[in-house]
Amino acid sequence: MADLTGLGRILIGLGAALALVGLLLVLGPRVPGLGWLGRLPGDLMVRRGPITVYAPIVTSILLSVLLTVALNLFLRRR
Secondary structure: OOOOHHHHHHHHHHHHHHHHHHHHHHHHHHOOOOOOOOOOOOOEEEEEOOEEEEEOHHHHHHHHHHHHHHHHHHOOOO
16 A cells, blocks of 8 residues: 555645634624635625625635745745
């Protein structure tokens, strides 16, 4: 059987990063300076009676760009 410790470490790191992003999204409105998170122009919200559908498209794109830049700066291999 192949050595899967590298894959395990990657999955643990991705899980921890996902948990931190989730915590940021939950606590974002309560943290001063992060009230804009999820309320950018282009984030879609549709309310039809008792049903609300929310799609934070622009917020997702912005967070993706910021994370890409940060990871490229910190994890750049030379």
